[in-house]
Amino acid sequence: AQKVTQAQTEISVVEKEDVTLDCVYETRDTTYYLFWYKQPPSGELVFLIRRNSFDEQNEISGRYSWNFQKSTSSFNFTITASQVVDSAVYFCALSVGKYGANSKLTFGKGITLSVRP
Amino acid sequence: NAGVMQNPRHLVRRRGQEARLRCSPMKGHSHVYWYRQLPEEGLKFMVYLQKENIIDESGMPKERFSAEFPKEGPSILRIQQVVRGDSAAYFCASDRGQETQYFGPGTRLLVL
Numbered sequence: 001a002q003k004v005t006q007a008q009t010e011i012s013v014v015e016k017e018d019v020t021l022d023c024v025y026e027t028r029d030t031t032y033y034l035f036w037y038k039q040p041p042s043g044e045l046v047f048l049i050r051r052n053s054f055d056e057q058n059e060i061s062g063r064y065s066w067n068f069q070k071s072t073s074s075f076n077f078t079i080t081a082s083q084v085v086d087s088a089v090y091f092c093a094l095s096v097g098k099y100g101a102n103s104k105l106t107f108g109k110g111i112t113l114s115v116r117p
Numbered sequence: 118n119a120g121v122m123q124n125p126r127h128l129v130r131r132r133g134q135e136a137r138l139r140c141s142p143m144k145g146h147s148h149v150y151w152y153r154q155l156p157e158e159g160l161k162f163m164v165y166l167q168k169e170n171i172i173d174e175s176g177m178p179k180e181r182f183s184a185e186f187p188k189e190g191p192s193i194l195r196i197q198q199v200v201r202g203d204s205a206a207y208f209c210a211s212d213r214g215q216e217t218q219y220f221g222p223g224t225r226l227l228v229l
């Protein structure tokens with residue numbers, strides 16, 4: 001069975017601070033995908049990033065960066081110079097298996113990030 | 118390009134009534150997934166469908182819940198005889214199969 005743990009439940013920072021959101025996953029599959037989604041106060045789910053299990057390169061997109069480490073089964077997300085608009089719930093998710101099999105997402109419980117002006 | 122569409126966005130039902138939630142996938146996507154977000158909980162997978170087929174319904178409650186994705190038209194998640202515990206946000210997602218799932222805006226169901 002798959003499991004995603006987001007141990008932090010709520011984080012509060014002041015604008016312009018850097019913040020890291022942790023994600024630890026469990027799976028016995030060797031082929032899997034990891035995701036981050038953002039849920040702003042308006043409620044929709046916004047896709048941020050997807051990584052596959054064979055690509056451990058870190059990724060940077062503007063103020064966002066992701067650190068994937070298979071050795072520790074972690075896929076952490078860092079926001080640099082946080083802004084008030086970053087306030088949201090952030091979900092880490094996992095899907096496993098080859099094409100057409102077990103494509104469902106297993107989500108962590110989410111981290112509520114509040115960025116204060 | 119239209120994203121995943123869900124309607125209604127908000128739905129109020131009294132206990133015992135039926136709720137029908139609709140989802141139209143993104144253009145070109147033939148795989149649909151339904152997830153439920155209960156208060157204070159994360160998102161939980163319910164069912165995965167392709168056109169006219171249920172592929173994985175391991176997350177669906179055994180009674181009162183059903184889902185379909187007909188050859189023509191949107192996917193429907195149907196909840197019969199709703200109870201207060203069914204109050205939640207129901208999200209639909211779509212993809213082309215083992216790719217990134219894109220989510221709709223969700224349907225907020227409130228059972229009175």
